[in-house]
Amino acid sequence: MDMNTKLLKKNAFRVTKERGITASRVRVPGGHLEAKYLSMIQNIADTYGNGTIHITSRQGFEIPGIKFEDMPRVNELLQPVIEGLNINQELPGGGYPAAGTRNITACIGNRVCPYACYDTTAFAQRIEKAVFPNDLHFKIALTGCPNDCAKVRMHDFGIMGMTEPQYDKDRCVNCEACVKACKKKSVNVLKTVNYKVERNEAKCIGCGECVLACPTGAWTRGSEKLYRLTLFGRTGKKNPRMGEDFIKWVDEESIIKIILNTYDYVNNYIDPEAPGGKEHIGYIVDRTGFEEFRKWALKDVKLPDMAEVYTPVYWKGIKY
Amino acid sequence: MMKNEYVPFLSEIKEVIKHTDIEYTFRMTYDGEVKPGQFFEVSIPKYGEAPISVSGVGGGLVDLTIRRVGKVTNEIFERYAGDRMFLRGPYGNGFDVNLYKGRELVVIAGGTGLSPVRGVVDYFSEHPGDVKGMTLIAGFKTPKDILFHKDFERWEKNMDVILTVDCADDDEQCHIGLVTEYIPKLRLDDVSNAAAIVVGPPVMMHFSTQGLLNAGFREENIWISHERKMCCGIGKCGHCKIDDTYVCLDGPVFNFTKGRKLID
């Protein structure tokens, strides 16, 4: 049997342990989809696969047990899913393109969760449109609030929703619900002064617990959607580590631009000998130094006035 | 122009009488009608207001006996004779001494509960002929907590006074025990017509009124005075409301027929 495994992988299929048998990998950017696509995926599994579906750790579906020769027909059946999920596709009918940059994952976000500061799926889809398809190994994840249910700190780019709390002292009745919530559930940056509340702006993480706790509407959310951007968390064999803060109070435009700039940076500095043409960005940054990365990443980026850039950034993690 | 009841007036402290470390009487200037058991909102700007009951009346003066228990009262204790404080009031119904005239009267007071009834006791001490007989049972935690020391000497001349403490050293002159222990020992000619006033902490009031009922007092002949949180004193802020009753307006003095039904 002859099969170009490089092309197979670029088409979002997997080389499995069983010869001649592949698995189709269906990405769902932002992890939220219309239920009707599930029956299409079921149909593929029943018709060409072994009747099972694996729910992946990156919010996709993997349909195992597909014969190599059925890949074109699987791609045909995937076409409405790909179109429905608004995936950038170079060749219509040709299945999922590229498998280097991983599916952009997201927690459930503010379509459902009261804590979320924004629509995580929508922003994930926006990033999807900006960066896909791409062969480089980037992991991007979005989470609605600093609880980080999506574990974005384990990603190259972690996007964490924040809200800048707005305080209307004339509606504050000093019930202290916010002060208690901030102390017990967050970072304890609110205190009562003269029966009103003072917020330590430098230490506030923008989680919105005060807004959620406030019974009078004295605390409300800021009108701008702002984020914390964390960098280069990773799992893996050599040096797994948590992502570190890069920018606090950054906006969507800037985040997208920074990610795109990082693709340029990686293209410039990636180890040409990297196995499979993939190298975790963090190792590249270790090589070039953070300052070089920062220069590339922030090129032509207009950060909001309140954005705080952390520099220099150091990572720790476990070293083997 | 409508009167702004919230704006206080200045009153001068004429004398500060220290009873205990944390209980002083401030003798303040006040011209106007006022009854024992009514209260004033005493305020120290920046610190707030506190409702304080009137413990004595007369000669253009009111006595306000204050227990140092919080932010406002701490600050009041920093004041001396000649200083001025803000007052508004008097508020509440107070005690109507006419209700007790011509009868045997028993006054049971626990701790600072003696303040609101002090005026009543004083009145009948000065007009002993107005009652058929009078007994004062005053209880305090320890001898150090006893209020109105000098008054007791005066009162003893015109009425039966039982001064008791919950616990004390052996050499003290007063009785030891709770006020309730003395209720069954009362010797009254006509208990069914005798009047009683009970003021003190909630638990003390509960057991004292029970004791009086058990001793044969009629419910309608017992009066009590309530203490509740009050922010306005004038029926607005809601804090003192119990059932359909506003303690600040309808009380703080209640006939027990009503008072016993008040469940917070």
Added chain:
Amino acid sequence: MGFLFAENGINAVFEKWAEEYHVYAPKRMEGKGAFSDTDSVRYEEINKVEEIEFDLKSHFSFKDILLPMSETLFFFTEEQVKEADGPKKGAVILLRSCDLHAVRRLDEIYLKNGFEDYYYKRLRENVRFVLLGCKQAFENCFCVDMETNRADFYDASIEKDGDGYAVDNHYSDWEPLFLANSMEKKEVSPSYVTETEVRVEVPEGLSLDVSKSRMWDEYDKRCIDCGRCNYVCPTCTCFTMQDIFYTDNGKVGERRRVTASCMVNGYTDVAGGGSYRQKNGQRMRFKTLHKVYDFKKRFGYHMCVGCGRCDDACPEYISFSNIINKLKDAVAEVNDHDEK
């Protein structure tokens, strides 16, 4: 007299009003809900009819205007007091029938019960009420059973009528203004609700004895004593006094009052540490009986107007109308118990 207005005509009225009044109406505040990308409907000053939210119940009531959540009463130095100024202009408040009935409750407490409240009266004397007709009931409304679904004691009424606005006027001073700006005179009678999905029955034989019912125990745990039910209520009137001093000049400060909630910790605290109703279930009992029992005992009519905002606002999904409906069984339970 009734009138039909086109949008520009009614806006001419609003423009004229603005010379003399602050005009307050329910307004959708974009993004001001507690959750992200949600709105809040609150009473705000408006200039144009388009700003009025006609189609939703406001989350907070008109009460925020007559009894501001935080209101400075006076400024002081150590020996002097200076009364805070009131607003220069009067107010026109657009509100629904239940809320107009709530005004009567506020008046009862602030103008009658004991002394007149200077600050309330100062505002109240210069307020005109414009009724917003209700074409249908909202979720959780139970005004019909509380008999607050209709009100005719308004200065004027307004509601959408096709592309225009139908207005009924009771205030003669406004007659020329309405005549000049309306399209036509017309018989107008404000819409009102005749049935609500939620029904309540306040049982006969209520008394404080119902405090002993086990029904309240459930709320010890369910209720989180946040006070939202009180803060959104158009009839809650409680406040707490606060003295503050200015940090830049410690000798100067102000006394203010802020809205208080009988559900929130500290409401009954007396100096020295005493407090009453420590369990949330008993606080719920206290609030419930005030709304549908003891207020009536004192003033002759129920306090609750059935707007249902407390139900709308409760994060723990405690339904006040459901509590009212549980009272019947609670009365029976307590009576049974007493008989045994």
